[in-house]
Amino acid sequence: DAGITQSPRHKVTETGTPVTLRCHQTENHRYMYWYRQDPGHGLRLIHYSYGVKDTDKGEVSDGYSVSRSKTEDFLLTLESATSSQTSVYFCAISDPDGSPQHFGDGTRLSIL
Amino acid sequence: DQQVKQNSPSLSVQEGRISILNCDYTNSMFDYFLWYKKYPAEGPTFLISISSIKDKNEDGRFTVFLNKSAKHLSLHIVPSQPGDSAVYFCAARRIQGAQKLVFGQGTRLTINP
Numbered sequence: 237d238a239g240i241t242q243s244p245r246h247k248v249t250e251t252g253t254p255v256t257l258r259c260h261q262t263e264n265h266r267y268m269y270w271y272r273q274d275p276g277h278g279l280r281l282i283h284y285s286y287g288v289k290d291t292d293k294g295e296v297s298d299g300y301s302v303s304r305s306k307t308e309d310f311l312l313t314l315e316s317a318t319s320s321q322t323s324v325y326f327c328a329i330s331d332p333d334g335s336p337q338h339f340g341d342g343t344r345l346s347i348l
Numbered sequence: 349d350q351q352v353k354q355n356s357p358s359l360s361v362q363e364g365r366i367s368i369l370n371c372d373y374t375n376s377m378f379d380y381f382l383w384y385k386k387y388p389a390e391g392p393t394f395l396i397s398i399s400s401i402k403d404k405n406e407d408g409r410f411t412v413f414l415n416k417s418a419k420h421l422s423l424h425i426v427p428s429q430p431g432d433s434a435v436y437f438c439a440a441r442r443i444q445g446a447q448k449l450v451f452g453q454g455t456r457l458t459i460n461p
Contacts, residue, residue, distance in 0.1 A: 240391075267446065267447060269448070269449075271449075271451075276453055277453060278352075278354075278437055278451035278452050278453045278454050279392070279437065279439075279449070279451040280451070281448055281449065281450075284446055284448060286446050292446070294448065295450075326391055326392070328391075328449075330447055332447075334380070334443060334447065336382055336394040336397060337394070337447070337449060338393075338394065339384075339391030339392045339393070340391050341389070341390050341391045342389075342390075342391055
Protein backbone atom coordinates (compact mmCIF):
# COMPACT_ATOMS: atom_id res chain seq x y z
CA ASP A 237 0.00 0.00 0.00
CA ALA A 238 1.23 3.51 -0.84
CA GLY A 239 0.60 4.97 2.62
CA ILE A 240 -2.36 7.17 1.70
CA THR A 241 -5.32 7.56 4.03
CA GLN A 242 -8.49 9.34 3.05
CA SER A 243 -11.06 10.42 5.63
CA PRO A 244 -13.91 10.05 5.97
CA ARG A 245 -14.47 7.04 3.72
CA HIS A 246 -18.19 7.75 3.46
CA LYS A 247 -20.20 10.90 4.13
CA VAL A 248 -23.82 11.93 3.61
CA THR A 249 -24.70 15.57 4.01
CA GLU A 250 -27.23 18.16 2.92
CA THR A 251 -27.11 20.76 0.20
CA GLY A 252 -25.57 24.03 1.35
CA THR A 253 -23.41 22.59 4.12
CA PRO A 254 -19.61 22.86 4.12
CA VAL A 255 -17.65 19.63 3.71
CA THR A 256 -13.93 18.95 4.14
CA LEU A 257 -12.20 15.79 2.95
CA ARG A 258 -8.75 14.90 4.17
CA CYS A 259 -5.88 13.12 2.48
CA HIS A 260 -2.95 12.06 4.62
CA GLN A 261 0.24 10.49 3.26
CA THR A 262 3.20 8.91 4.99
CA GLU A 263 5.42 8.72 1.87
CA ASN A 264 6.77 12.29 1.97
CA HIS A 265 5.81 12.77 -1.68
CA ARG A 266 5.88 16.32 -2.96
CA TYR A 267 2.89 16.25 -5.31
CA MET A 268 -0.68 15.60 -4.19
CA TYR A 269 -3.90 15.56 -6.23
CA TRP A 270 -7.66 15.44 -5.78
CA TYR A 271 -9.81 13.71 -8.41
CA ARG A 272 -13.49 12.92 -8.64
CA GLN A 273 -14.88 9.83 -10.34
CA ASP A 274 -18.26 9.91 -12.02
CA PRO A 275 -19.93 7.42 -14.39
CA GLY A 276 -19.06 8.12 -17.99
CA HIS A 277 -16.25 10.51 -17.08
CA GLY A 278 -13.51 8.42 -15.55
CA LEU A 279 -11.46 10.43 -13.05
CA ARG A 280 -11.19 14.20 -13.41
CA LEU A 281 -8.64 16.41 -11.70
CA ILE A 282 -10.07 18.96 -9.25
CA HIS A 283 -6.97 20.57 -7.70
CA TYR A 284 -3.37 19.63 -7.19
CA SER A 285 -0.42 20.68 -5.06
CA TYR A 286 3.25 20.71 -5.96
CA GLY A 287 4.44 21.58 -2.47
CA VAL A 288 3.42 23.08 0.85
CA LYS A 289 1.20 26.10 0.24
CA ASP A 290 1.57 25.66 -3.55
CA THR A 291 -1.68 24.63 -5.20
CA ASP A 292 -3.33 25.02 -8.58
CA LYS A 293 -6.63 24.34 -10.29
CA GLY A 294 -7.46 21.28 -12.30
CA GLU A 295 -10.09 20.52 -14.88
CA VAL A 296 -13.18 20.73 -12.61
CA SER A 297 -12.23 23.14 -9.81
CA ASP A 298 -15.41 25.25 -9.57
CA GLY A 299 -17.02 24.93 -6.13
CA TYR A 300 -13.90 23.42 -4.53
CA SER A 301 -10.95 24.82 -2.60
CA VAL A 302 -7.84 23.13 -1.22
CA SER A 303 -5.17 23.74 1.36
CA ARG A 304 -1.81 22.19 2.06
CA SER A 305 -0.13 23.46 5.22
CA LYS A 306 2.10 20.40 5.70
CA THR A 307 3.67 17.92 3.30
CA GLU A 308 1.57 15.04 4.55
CA ASP A 309 -1.91 16.60 4.45
CA PHE A 310 -4.01 17.87 1.53
CA LEU A 311 -7.52 19.07 2.33
CA LEU A 312 -10.40 19.43 -0.14
CA THR A 313 -13.26 21.74 0.89
CA LEU A 314 -16.69 22.15 -0.58
CA GLU A 315 -17.73 25.54 0.81
CA SER A 316 -21.44 24.99 0.10
CA ALA A 317 -22.14 21.49 -1.14
CA THR A 318 -24.48 20.93 -4.11
CA SER A 319 -26.07 17.72 -5.38
CA SER A 320 -23.80 17.84 -8.46
CA GLN A 321 -20.86 17.27 -6.14
CA THR A 322 -22.13 13.83 -5.18
CA SER A 323 -19.25 11.65 -6.30
CA VAL A 324 -16.38 9.45 -5.25
CA TYR A 325 -13.28 11.49 -4.46
CA PHE A 326 -9.77 10.13 -4.78
CA CYS A 327 -6.53 11.54 -3.52
CA ALA A 328 -3.24 10.69 -5.25
CA ILE A 329 0.44 11.31 -4.58
CA SER A 330 3.58 11.34 -6.69
CA ASP A 331 7.08 12.73 -6.88
CA PRO A 332 8.68 14.98 -9.51
CA ASP A 333 10.82 12.03 -10.67
CA GLY A 334 7.98 10.98 -12.99
CA SER A 335 6.93 7.89 -11.05
CA PRO A 336 3.25 6.93 -11.42
CA GLN A 337 0.67 8.44 -9.13
CA HIS A 338 -0.60 6.24 -6.31
CA PHE A 339 -4.16 6.56 -5.14
CA GLY A 340 -6.01 6.35 -1.86
CA ASP A 341 -9.13 4.20 -1.50
CA GLY A 342 -11.54 7.10 -1.98
CA THR A 343 -14.29 8.95 -0.15
CA ARG A 344 -17.87 8.36 -1.23
CA LEU A 345 -19.74 11.65 -0.75
CA SER A 346 -23.51 11.98 -1.10
CA ILE A 347 -25.15 15.40 -1.10
CA LEU A 348 -28.91 15.21 -0.50
CA ASP B 349 -13.76 17.82 -24.82
CA GLN B 350 -12.68 14.29 -23.96
CA GLN B 351 -8.94 14.20 -24.63
CA VAL B 352 -8.64 10.52 -23.69
CA LYS B 353 -11.34 8.10 -24.79
CA GLN B 354 -12.11 4.50 -24.06
CA ASN B 355 -14.96 3.69 -26.38
CA SER B 356 -15.82 0.28 -24.97
CA PRO B 357 -17.61 0.57 -21.60
CA SER B 358 -17.38 -3.18 -21.09
CA LEU B 359 -15.60 -6.27 -22.37
CA SER B 360 -16.21 -9.94 -21.62
CA VAL B 361 -13.44 -12.52 -22.23
CA GLN B 362 -13.10 -16.19 -21.53
CA GLU B 363 -10.49 -17.27 -18.99
CA GLY B 364 -7.21 -18.14 -20.67
CA ARG B 365 -7.86 -16.05 -23.77
CA ILE B 366 -6.40 -12.64 -24.62
CA SER B 367 -8.06 -9.43 -23.40
CA ILE B 368 -7.46 -6.31 -25.48
CA LEU B 369 -8.46 -2.93 -24.10
CA ASN B 370 -8.26 0.13 -26.31
CA CYS B 371 -7.69 3.83 -25.73
CA ASP B 372 -7.52 6.85 -28.04
CA TYR B 373 -6.22 10.33 -27.33
CA THR B 374 -6.44 13.65 -29.13
CA ASN B 375 -3.79 15.83 -27.47
CA SER B 376 -0.45 15.45 -29.26
CA MET B 377 1.31 17.04 -26.26
CA PHE B 378 0.82 13.86 -24.22
CA ASP B 379 4.05 11.91 -24.03
CA TYR B 380 3.48 9.42 -21.24
CA PHE B 381 0.64 6.92 -20.94
CA LEU B 382 -0.49 4.71 -18.08
CA TRP B 383 -3.00 1.98 -17.38
CA TYR B 384 -4.66 1.66 -13.99
CA LYS B 385 -6.80 -1.16 -12.68
CA LYS B 386 -9.62 -0.56 -10.22
CA TYR B 387 -11.57 -2.94 -8.03
CA PRO B 388 -14.84 -1.87 -6.35
CA ALA B 389 -14.42 0.24 -3.20
CA GLU B 390 -10.68 0.61 -3.80
CA GLY B 391 -8.53 3.25 -5.43
CA PRO B 392 -6.99 2.76 -8.87
CA THR B 393 -3.72 0.84 -8.83
CA PHE B 394 -0.96 1.41 -11.35
CA LEU B 395 -0.52 -1.43 -13.83
CA ILE B 396 1.86 -0.49 -16.64
CA SER B 397 3.06 2.58 -18.53
CA ILE B 398 4.75 3.60 -21.76
CA SER B 399 6.54 6.73 -22.90
CA SER B 400 6.08 8.16 -26.36
CA ILE B 401 9.60 7.18 -27.41
CA LYS B 402 8.59 3.52 -27.30
CA ASP B 403 5.92 1.54 -29.11
CA LYS B 404 5.72 -1.42 -26.75
CA ASN B 405 6.24 -2.17 -23.09
CA GLU B 406 5.81 -5.58 -21.51
CA ASP B 407 5.45 -6.67 -17.90
CA GLY B 408 4.57 -10.31 -17.37
CA ARG B 409 1.08 -10.97 -18.72
CA PHE B 410 0.54 -7.29 -19.54
CA THR B 411 1.72 -5.53 -22.69
CA VAL B 412 0.95 -1.98 -23.74
CA PHE B 413 1.25 -0.93 -27.38
CA LEU B 414 1.45 2.68 -28.54
CA ASN B 415 0.70 3.88 -32.07
CA LYS B 416 1.58 7.57 -32.03
CA SER B 417 0.53 8.29 -35.59
CA ALA B 418 -2.95 6.97 -34.83
CA LYS B 419 -2.95 8.40 -31.28
CA HIS B 420 -3.98 4.98 -30.06
CA LEU B 421 -2.82 2.65 -27.33
CA SER B 422 -3.92 -0.78 -26.26
CA LEU B 423 -3.44 -3.05 -23.28
CA HIS B 424 -3.11 -6.78 -23.90
CA ILE B 425 -3.58 -9.27 -21.09
CA VAL B 426 -2.62 -12.84 -21.85
CA PRO B 427 -3.66 -15.26 -20.56
CA SER B 428 -6.66 -13.62 -18.88
CA GLN B 429 -7.41 -14.75 -15.35
CA PRO B 430 -10.53 -14.32 -13.14
CA GLY B 431 -8.62 -11.88 -10.91
CA ASP B 432 -8.24 -9.57 -13.91
CA SER B 433 -11.95 -8.74 -13.70
CA ALA B 434 -11.95 -5.02 -12.85
CA VAL B 435 -12.37 -1.58 -14.40
CA TYR B 436 -9.35 -0.47 -16.43
CA PHE B 437 -8.53 3.19 -16.93
CA CYS B 438 -6.22 4.59 -19.55
CA ALA B 439 -4.49 7.86 -18.56
CA ALA B 440 -2.16 10.32 -20.26
CA ARG B 441 0.10 13.17 -19.23
CA ARG B 442 3.08 15.22 -20.19
CA ILE B 443 6.43 14.05 -18.81
CA GLN B 444 7.40 17.57 -17.76
CA GLY B 445 5.51 19.66 -15.26
CA ALA B 446 3.06 18.75 -12.51
CA GLN B 447 2.24 15.37 -14.07
CA LYS B 448 -1.48 15.95 -14.16
CA LEU B 449 -3.29 12.88 -15.44
CA VAL B 450 -6.14 12.91 -17.95
CA PHE B 451 -8.21 9.75 -17.72
CA GLY B 452 -10.43 7.85 -20.10
CA GLN B 453 -13.91 6.78 -19.03
CA GLY B 454 -12.84 3.25 -18.14
CA THR B 455 -13.61 -0.23 -19.47
CA ARG B 456 -15.14 -2.91 -17.25
CA LEU B 457 -13.41 -6.20 -18.00
CA THR B 458 -15.13 -9.44 -17.00
CA ILE B 459 -13.25 -12.72 -17.25
CA ASN B 460 -15.61 -15.70 -17.54
CA PRO B 461 -14.57 -19.17 -16.35
